[in-house]
Amino acid sequence: MTRLGALREEYIKISSIVKGYFEIDEPTLLKSNKEDAVDARYILVGILCEKYNDSDISAVCGLSKSVVNKIRNQILMNQRSKYFFTVLKNIKELVS
Numbered sequence: 387m388t389r390l391g392a393l394r395e396e397y398i399k400i401s402s403i404v405k406g407y408f409e410i411d412e413p414t415l416l417k418s419n420k421e422d423a424v425d426a427r428y429i430l431v432g433i434l435c436e437k438y439n440d441s442d443i444s445a446v447c448g449l450s451k452s453v454v455n456k457i458r459n460q461i462l463m464n465q466r467s468k469y470f471f472t473v474l475k476n477i478k479e480l481v482s
Contacts, residue, residue, distance in 0.1 A: 393438050396437070400430055
């Protein structure tokens, strides 16, 4: 199986779980600006970004490469922020 074939299978599996959780359909998942749709889209792309590059995800999802890259970068920034605030909290506890 090709890399894109494997990505398509994983996309179908993950998107069905995400769509079921948020109770949205495929067009809403990929195009809507409603909060649930945006969260679902970020979760979907975030999971796929762990294994695949932006170009492949863009080809399968129908999102532009720049949108996929933006989502990937925002997810990485959020992870850093959580880590930063955890460390900050721990240091404040040690100081006080």
